Amino acid sequence: MIDRIEFALSEALTALRRNGMMTAAAITTCAIALFLFGGLGSAYVSLSSYLHALQYEIAIMVPLKPTTLRSEAEAMTRRIREIDGVQDARFAPKEAVWKEWTSQPGMEKWRTTANPLPDQIKVLLKDLNKGNAVIEKIKQMPEYDPKRRIRDASPERERVGFLIGFVRLFGGLLSVASLLTAGTLIFNTVYLTVIARRQQIQIMSLLGASRSTIRWPFLLEGVIQGCAGGLAAGLLLWGCAAYIGSRTRDFLSSNAPSAAGIGTSTLILFLIVVGALLGILSAGLSVRKHLRYEG
């Protein structure tokens, strides 16, 4: 068994070394394709995560009747939390809201005037699409003051909701397309390698080598090419991310919602695994054609 593994591995490594230019072309192609896939994928994940974080920043402010007691407001807050689509609800006393509002730059002059604001409940949504339904339910509650308008942030909700939907659909399609492109490019490269060595396959077959004996060196070759391409793509992405990060750090506001992207080591490992899978799949498909017994 060890002998057979050694044979397959040594054949794969010898072929990679001997077909140096073809190997370099395969690894480069794989690296570029996976770089695009990884770059688009991680941009999609980061953007999606950023937009999800952003939606929690969009708050609906519900004004309460002046006669509402604090205990009634807190009970209402609990009821709001139970509504489908609500992430969180917090009671915001008018003094606290006024203080926060007047502490913003340029608003200091209002500090001396009487506080015109009502007590409010700040509602955060976990699903922006359910915002209108949530507002309708809140309007049914007796503590809500119908004389005042609910600040429902509908333009922001619509914009962010549209962006999330767009990123989800377009980013998903783009990732799938780049993965298919990567697969096709790797398949073509491995296929060319197999065509270049069809004489070897035919000889092995005529000598009585089993299909698995013929197939394994090619599969290993595909895996090695895919892994090397994945590693190169991962390192390239890591370098690009580090460079872009260092150039944009100063421009980003520290108050901006944090975007939970993919970790570098996870991304590199992921690309290596994807590369290996693409390599073995394309090598398997391309070598299959030459394993027909008539050959």
Add this chain to the structure above:
Amino acid sequence: MIEYQNVSVVYRGGIRALDGVNLSIQSGEFVVVVGPSGSGKSTLLKLLICACRATSGRVMLNDRNVGMISPERVHTLRRQIGFVPQDIGLLPDKKVWENLAYAMRATGHSKRELRERVPEVMDRIGMLDRANAYPRQLSGGEQQRVAIARALINSPRMLLADEPTGHLDPETSKEIFGLLQQINSRGATVLMATHDLPTVSNFRCRVVALDSGRVVSDSMGLAAND
């Protein structure tokens, strides 16, 4: 024992390679199949290693219908038969000994086994001193010897040689023919396809003549008179 029972082979496009061939070859025989190009010589050999399949009729090898062997099991059949292809088919980027070692490794032999067997077979064909040469550094006759050695490496009981003297001068052809007879004298069945009638006429062996896919004669040592 090999038996062709009313075998016909029709390739795609309707090309009839064999047409109702009946032929029986006993173990240990030396049989030369002669005939012009396109007469079906190579197809007759290829049927035995499942490189092509009979359209009708049966090819029996030791009472086993080779046409019934599944593609997944063809390698078990091929390991029992040494095959020398028409184009020699040595791997150009492997040295002579590596070509032989590769044939053993590909069929599951260990490194220890090939260390013993490769020098033995190379010595048998008189190529031990050329072990480290690449195929391109060998003459046509030497290349053919290596191809025969490779076919013998797994100790088959049967050797098939497709036009082994096709590109060789008369002297080298005789040498190769002599080598095949020597292999046959050690007990292996040898089935050889050739259109090299002058060389065949120098040796006493069974000669089967094919024309347009049919057996037109089957006799002992009559090639020189054909």
